[in-house]
Amino acid sequence: GARVIGVVSRAGSVDKARAAGCDEVLVFDPQRLAQQVSEFTAGGKVDVVYDPIGRLSFAASLDCLRPRGMLVSFGASSGAPAAVEVGLLNAKGSLFLTRPSLAAHTATTEEYQMRAQEVLAALQQGIIQPQIWKTYPLHEAAKAHEDLESGRSRGTILLIPD
Numbered sequence: 001g002a003r004v005i006g007v008v009s010r011a012g013s014v015d016k017a018r019a020a021g022c023d024e025v026l027v028f029d030p031q032r033l034a035q036q037v038s039e040f041t042a043g044g045k046v047d048v049v050y051d052p053i054g055r056l057s058f059a060a061s062l063d064c065l066r067p068r069g070m071l072v073s074f075g076a077s078s079g080a081p082a083a084v085e086v087g088l089l090n091a092k093g094s095l096f097l098t099r100p101s102l103a104a105h106t107a108t109t110e111e112y113q114m115r116a117q118e119v120l121a122a123l124q125q126g127i128i129q130p131q132i133w134k135t136y137p138l139h140e141a142a143k144a145h146e147d148l149e150s151g152r153s154r155g156t157i158l159l160i161p162d
Contacts, residue, residue: 005040007033007057009151016131016154030056034063048072055079067093074100131155138162 006022008014017025024040026033038045045066051057052075061071073081081099089095106112122128133155136144139162147153 005037005046013154028057028060030060033057033060037064045069051075053078055081058082062088062092062095065093065095068096069093070096070098072098072100132158134158135160 003023004021006017006020006025007028008017008025009028011027014025014027026036026040029036034045046064046069047066048070049061049064049072051061051071051073054073054076056078058073058081061073065071084097089097106115119128123130131154133153134144134147135158138159141159144157144159148157
């Protein structure tokens with residue numbers, strides 16, 4: 001029942017995001033993102049933002065939230081977000097902010113195994129549909145990293161043991 005706004009890094013990814021179920025797809029522009037989101041939501045902005053980028057997108061992500069909205073900042077491909085003054089969250093509408101880590105959500109072996117089983121079950125049920133872009137033998141890990149860091153990748157990269 002959610003309306004999903006996808007944000008992509010380049011125009012060539014718009015169709016892929018739509019095919020994945022996005023109701024609206026925007027090409028990331030930190031100066032225009034909040035205004036574009038506001039237009040799509042008739043000024044209401046959004047309940048939650050999941051931000052996998054980090055430093056580059058953090059401020060724009062905050063600006064896309066409605067009052068009492070939640071920012072889940074979990075990525076750092078552009079670097080970790082800068083420290084946040086608590087008063088800023090209040091000034092922008094009593095926002096909620098979390099920076100989850102895998103370690104905090106899989107603190108025990110039992111919890112890790114339970115979450116892994118949930119992911120595997122979702123894969124089996126087709127809820128999660130991985131988009132594998134390319135596989136590399138492990139001895140080509142440096143090439144895989146080059147493709148990822150350069151922005152050439154268009155999905156998941158798998159390293160296969162030699």
